[in-house]
Amino acid sequence: MIIIQGILFILLLTAIAIYFRYFSHQIIGRIIVLAMGCVLFIFILFPPTANYVAWSLGIGRGVDLIFYLAHAFMLIIVGLLYIKLKEQQSILTELIRKIAIEFSRQKTDGK
Amino acid sequence: MKSENIFIIVPTYNEAAVIQETLQPLIDGGYSVVVVDDGSTDETYAKIKQMPVHIIRHIINLGQGAALQTGMEYALSRGADIIVHFDADGQHDHHNIGHLLRPILEKRVDVALGSRFLNKEHARQIPLAKRSLLRLATLFTILVSNISLTDTHNGFRAFSRNAAEKIKINENRMAHASEILHQIAKKKLSYTEVPIQVLYTEYAKNKGQSISNSINILIDFLLGRFLR
The missing domain is CATH 4.10.860 (DNA Excision Repair, Uvrb; Chain A)
Incomplete structure (x- = not known):
């Protein structure tokens, strides 16, 4: 133990x-x-604390409480990672866009 | 208004087979044509380099939404008065550009949206599965964006400069179509639908969206709206 x-x-x-x-x-x-x-x-x-809290919340066993909490936590993490990924994608898009427009402008203007 | 102040944005990705055919009538029409090569890996770039068009090249493939936004930013920086979105795969008929431009030139609206369903003859030419899917998409858009249209996923559209400055496409991939409509409603831009014809060539059908991809588009749009 x-x-x-x-x-x-x-x-x-x-x-x-x-x-x-x-x-x-x-x-x-x-x-x-x-x-x-x-x-x-x-x-x-x-360890008995988990049982006590679970019992107080009407869940039953402490291990069930931890199981539910872990799932909720994982879902939150996935959501946060998705947002983070979107932010990174947005930065990358802006960067590629700026390079593309600047390069095109230089070519068109003959600079 | 000078036709060179009308910018036609053509996002393209691996369209070497049809790109010159698509661009030539636009060039002949005297428009300023902006081709956004979205990281093509075939001969597309080599082919558009031979034509008198503005070329912008993404170094990696980002998606049609990102390519349209790049084209719009470029066109605005070049003094565009009107911006038109036009597909590279030959689905759009250049003869319809005038119909799209008219309500904007007459200053009746900020945005003109092409619709395949306003003309019954044109609507009948749409493959049945595609037609059903588009009807579902229309219903979805009415529910989510509170904007009532007959054809919500038509890529043939025109914007006044004022509208183009207010719209910012954040959805890189195909969910941009829903996002544009959502922004039109949110920013209270005036709009109208214009009957246009979409040409369902074998080439265009092979490159079109599958039903499974439509589900991805729906998920992307919803996630983009609620988790941004």
Whole structure:
């Protein structure tokens, strides 16, 4: 039990560190990830807490609660990644457009 | 108005087989023709280089929506008074350009949209599956964009300078057709539909949109609207 808790603890810490280092520099994103990290730390260190919260919400088992939360979290991540991808695509499009127009203008104007 | 101030935007991607045939009548008409080569990998670029047209070349393929926006920005920077969208695959009849221009030249509207359904004879020439799909798209556009038209996915359209300055196509691929209509409604631009004929040649049919791709277009448009 102690070993699996240790592994999960390290994995979670690594995931949060990667998120902070590479993904978001927005304060709201960092607060949300930090809050979720704290909840998960509590669930890892004190497993009965998940059961208690699940029971209070009428879900039943703690593992079900974590399963639902994981799905919701994954969907949010997919949505955020989609937006990020669109932003990158938009930047790339603008860049290609600017190059194309500038190049065409230079050719037409003979510069 | 001088015809050289009327800019015809022709987005093209791998249309070497028909591009010169498509462009020649536009050049003969005295219009300023802007060909946006959207990263073609065939002989398209070599063929358009031989013609007296403005050429803009995307270094990679971005999609028809992106090519149209590039063409519009270029045309506006060159002093265009009217901008017309025209397909490169030979589906559009250049004789219809005058019909599209008239309501704008008479300053009755900002945007003239081509419609295949206003003329019953023309409508009958549309393949049945395509016709049903277009009817569904029309219904969808009425629901989502609150703009009532008979043909919502017709790429043959004309914009006054005022309208072209207000419209910004963000959907790179085929969802731009819905996006343009949405922006016309949102920016309260005046518009009218003009009967035009679409020529369903074997070549154009092979290059046209499949039903499965229509579903992709729908998803792209909805995601673009709600997740932008």
